[in-house]
Amino acid sequence: MPFQSGLVAIVGRPNVGKSTLVNHLVGHKVAIVSPRPQTTRNRIQGIVNRGQAQAVLIDTPGLHKPHTALGRQMMEEVQQALDGIDVVALLLDASEEFGPGDRFAIQRVRQFRGPVFLLLNKIDLIPKGRLLPLIAACSREADFAEIIPVSALTGDGLPLLLEKLIERLPEGEPYFPADQYTDQPERFLAGEIIREKVLDNTYHEVPHAVAVLVESFEETPNLIRVRATIHVERESQKGIVIGKGGEMLKKIGTAARQELETLFGVKVFLELYVNVQLDWRDNPALVRQLDWRRQLEQLSRE
Numbered sequence: 001m002p003f004q005s006g007l008v009a010i011v012g013r014p015n016v017g018k019s020t021l022v023n024h025l026v027g028h029k030v031a032i033v034s035p036r037p038q039t040t041r042n043r044i045q046g047i048v049n050r051g052q053a054q055a056v057l058i059d060t061p062g063l064h065k066p067h068t069a070l071g072r073q074m075m076e077e078v079q080q081a082l083d084g085i086d087v088v089a090l091l092l093d094a095s096e097e098f099g100p101g102d103r104f105a106i107q108r109v110r111q112f113r114g115p116v117f118l119l120l121n122k123i124d125l126i127p128k129g130r131l132l133p134l135i136a137a138c139s140r141e142a143d144f145a146e147i148i149p150v151s152a153l154t155g156d157g158l159p160l161l162l163e164k165l166i167e168r169l170p171e172g173e174p175y176f177p178a179d180q181y182t183d184q185p186e187r188f189l190a191g192e193i194i195r196e197k198v199l200d201n202t203y204h205e206v207p208h209a210v211a212v213l214v215e216s217f218e219e220t221p222n223l224i225r226v227r228a229t230i231h232v233e234r235e236s237q238k239g240i241v242i243g244k245g246g247e248m249l250k251k252i253g254t255a256a257r258q259e260l261e262t263l264f265g266v267k268v269f270l271e272l273y274v275n276v277q278l279d280w281r282d283n284p285a286l287v288r289q290l291d292w293r294r295q296l297e298q299l300s301r302e
């Protein structure tokens, strides 16, 4: 049997469960997840190998109308993720009323000429009776190659989804070696894990205003030493992230270190700093600096 391989872009509004889906299918955490919208900021590839097939899933930032330079870059990332792909999987949150935001998302994938899968996610949250009318309503909106109800959280529907995806992949050599499950180097995943722990512990504008830069990532056989800066936009946000007597920063650091140790299987020494970078989200140059692909280019030049 010839090998099949292809690129699948996972798109949808913020918070519908794209990153949860990619992590579940890959079987490793490749993208951070949070209950706050606009968590994912860059496209990240998660690789799924099954027998004679390799599906490269591209997680993307949630589709929204951007108001900042960061938002515009995030939407640019989605555009780039759609370049040269074989299948689009559009996720909707089935537990929410179908609305204008969903219609906007459907419009965005209409331009794609290949097969578009519609995934109705979070079915663990709704009574079964609500599915059929939702499927009927969605099939009136566009000509989807498949409409599949799933739960990215419980895994319901995911084996069927993977089977249907693989059917659509063209013949070809694998893009990645069989033991690689993401294109995102550990250094940047570490930065994302730290950001996730900030998101877990902060509210209102703070999660949106946070960016994490890993300044150094030194690996020795039984220790990884990570030095990172948490950038925020205001002194007041810095105060929140540090907390009374540094308690919040300590909590964030401990949670991040524990997860990094589990992930990398070695002891991690984590050093965190907090810095104010006034209105960085509105500054295209600063936004670009925080893009991990650019950081990677820079590191390889040094």
Ligand SMILES: Nc1nc2c(ncn2[C@@H]2O[C@H](COP(=O)(O)OP(=O)(O)OP(=O)(O)O)[C@@H](O)[C@H]2O)c(=O)[nH]1
Residues within 6 Å of the ligand: 012, 013, 014, 015, 016, 017, 018, 019, 020, 021, 032, 033, 034, 035, 036, 037, 038, 039, 040, 041, 060, 061, 062, 063, 121, 122, 123, 124, 125, 150, 151, 152, 153, 154
């Ligand atoms: N109950 C339930 N919750 C889910 C499911 N999938 C995702 N979630 C939750 O929905 C929230 C958002 O999940 P993410 O995976 O971060 O969503 P996303 O689409 O990647 O969001 P952005 O990166 O902001 O665009 C998290 O709290 C997840 O735990 C699901 O199938 N069922």
Ligand SMILES: [Mg+2]
Residues within 6 Å of the ligand: 018, 019, 020, 031, 032, 033, 039, 040, 060, 061, 062
């Ligand atoms: Mg995400």
